[in-house]
Amino acid sequence: MAGAKSFSCFAVIAAALLLVLLNVAVLSHGGKTSTFIRKVERTEDMPLHSDVFLAPSGYNAPQQVHITLGDHVGRAMIVSWVTMDEPGKSIVYYWREECPHKKEVAKGNHVTYRFFNYSSGFIHHCTLRDLEFNKMYYYEIGIGHTRRQFWFVTPPEMHPDAPYTFGLIGDLGQTFDSNKTLAHYESNPQKGQAVLFVGDLSYADDHPNHDNVRWDTWGRFVERSTAYQPWIWATGNHELDYAPELGETEPFKPFRHRYHAPYQASGSTEPFWYSVKIASAHIIVLASYSAYGKYTPQYEWLEAELTKVDRSKTPWLIVLVHSPWYNSYNYHYMEGESMRVMFEPWFVKYKVDVVFAGHVHAYERSERISNIEYNIINGRCGPSKDLSAPVYITIGDGGNIEGLATNMTNPQPEYSAYREASFGHAIFEIKNRTHAHYSWHRNEDDYATIADSMWFFNRYWHPADDSTTK
Numbered sequence: 001m002a003g004a005k006s007f008s009c010f011a012v013i014a015a016a017l018l019l020v021l022l023n024v025a026v027l028s029h030g031g032k033t034s035t036f037i038r039k040v041e042r043t044e045d046m047p048l049h050s051d052v053f054l055a056p057s058g059y060n061a062p063q064q065v066h067i068t069l070g071d072h073v074g075r076a077m078i079v080s081w082v083t084m085d086e087p088g089k090s091i092v093y094y095w096r097e098e099c100p101h102k103k104e105v106a107k108g109n110h111v112t113y114r115f116f117n118y119s120s121g122f123i124h125h126c127t128l129r130d131l132e133f134n135k136m137y138y139y140e141i142g143i144g145h146t147r148r149q150f151w152f153v154t155p156p157e158m159h160p161d162a163p164y165t166f167g168l169i170g171d172l173g174q175t176f177d178s179n180k181t182l183a184h185y186e187s188n189p190q191k192g193q194a195v196l197f198v199g200d201l202s203y204a205d206d207h208p209n210h211d212n213v214r215w216d217t218w219g220r221f222v223e224r225s226t227a228y229q230p231w232i233w234a235t236g237n238h239e240l241d242y243a244p245e246l247g248e249t250e251p252f253k254p255f256r257h258r259y260h261a262p263y264q265a266s267g268s269t270e271p272f273w274y275s276v277k278i279a280s281a282h283i284i285v286l287a288s289y290s291a292y293g294k295y296t297p298q299y300e301w302l303e304a305e306l307t308k309v310d311r312s313k314t315p316w317l318i319v320l321v322h323s324p325w326y327n328s329y330n331y332h333y334m335e336g337e338s339m340r341v342m343f344e345p346w347f348v349k350y351k352v353d354v355v356f357a358g359h360v361h362a363y364e365r366s367e368r369i370s371n372i373e374y375n376i377i378n379g380r381c382g383p384s385k386d387l388s389a390p391v392y393i394t395i396g397d398g399g400n401i402e403g404l405a406t407n408m409t410n411p412q413p414e415y416s417a418y419r420e421a422s423f424g425h426a427i428f429e430i431k432n433r434t435h436a437h438y439s440w441h442r443n444e445d446d447y448a449t450i451a452d453s454m455w456f457f458n459r460y461w462h463p464a465d466d467s468t469t470k
């Protein structure tokens, strides 16, 4: 009896020991769920009379000014703005900083649209071409009535070691938190030169009848950044504005009229998927809410596009998409799965460096992992470490009206390197062909504080293990 008892006692202790060992093993290469405690406040849109929404004074003054790249290589810029009183002129005067007397003129055009009972202002788009690389340009719009002047700096000439700093913002909206995110991005001493925006702009569709006045207020709110540096747009579900109950059945109607992209320059047939090259980066924008199955225009475009990427010229291959493929929050769990199934093998084959997504209103960074072995019958359905795979980053924490996603799956999957439910933005700072420094900044901290970071090693030039939790 005594012998049997001590044996079972031993078995219990051994089992407990084994459990402890297993636990340690799991934790030692698992990621980190931040313990940062954020004060939970109600996120609400800033009221219509807020300072950030004020229209500029003067008859027919241009408002909602924003710029984006206008070609495939960084030598053109699309300038867009809205006039409210009358069409006015779609003309831009522009000149190099050092040649104020040599003003050039570009002519664009304007569009208008209706959405339910809303009528838009006059939305102007004008492309400035043949710009010189790495130069400061001033530009003036509102010709004929109230003129306003802005400036931008063109990207440097493409070169494999050209440094460049991108800001990353997603799911911004127009709440007090959104305003903090933008202020933190602007005041970050790491100074982003262009924004990669991962979708969900205004959240106008969260207002009755998708009140498109909230598209206008959003445009005025972000002008303090979008007029001075290019924002590269990806579309999210809040750009769909699909509302058959209002008689509005044309997806993306407000977005398509307001925000342009140089999609034709990369051979795309829609403004929702396209590519641009900036400095040493090739950026591919994908559309979660446009068809991407085999034989669709987006599928065929991406298949051809990936063969055109030349890592000897643009070492950094960056993808933007709204709905994340790897996301360990319960919110929007697995919504990106069907697109992952379609495209992940290509991302591994072409060694994409990083994929930025939004949609989930929180922050998360993954290890380099892939999940491409599964073939229905072999049962290999879990992600595993893969140094040819991208890092997946969810940066949907801009601070919109829908609030934070705080509910995570537990335990934290091993592939998840860091996750935290706080609002913020990120910076991707390319140093040269081998190294880029990435940092995430939460709104609660000082402008210079880094809450999560990683040195990226380029997958083509320096494909060493760059995991932060190995």
Ligand SMILES: *[C@@H]1O[C@H](CO)[C@@H](O)[C@H](O)[C@H]1NC(C)=O
Residues within 6 Å of the ligand: 117, 118, 209
């Ligand atoms: C549109 O309709 C809504 C609801 O009927 C109304 O509250 C709003 O004032 C209308 N807006 C315009 C511009 O007519």
Ligand SMILES: *[C@@H]1O[C@H](CO)[C@@H](O)[C@H](O)[C@H]1NC(C)=O
Residues within 6 Å of the ligand: 046, 050, 051, 052, 176, 179, 180, 183
């Ligand atoms: C938004 O942020 C800016 C910059 O910090 C500030 O000047 C402005 O007062 C803020 N507006 C609101 C409504 O919070």
Ligand SMILES: *[C@@H]1O[C@H](CO)[C@@H](O)[C@H](O)[C@H]1NC(C)=O
Residues within 6 Å of the ligand: 330, 407, 408
């Ligand atoms: C979190 O998600 C789980 C799984 O979906 C669900 O069972 C649980 O109720 C959620 N908790 C909260 C607080 O929403």
Ligand SMILES: *[C@@H]1O[C@H](CO)[C@@H](O)[C@H](O)[C@H]1NC(C)=O
Residues within 6 Å of the ligand: 431, 432, 433, 434, 435
């Ligand atoms: C690339 O940048 C990294 C980080 O700044 C630096 O350590 C490395 O020496 C640079 N490589 C070259 C070839 O200059």
Ligand SMILES: [Fe+2]
Residues within 6 Å of the ligand: 171, 200, 236, 237, 238, 322, 358, 359, 360
């Ligand atoms: Fe979204």
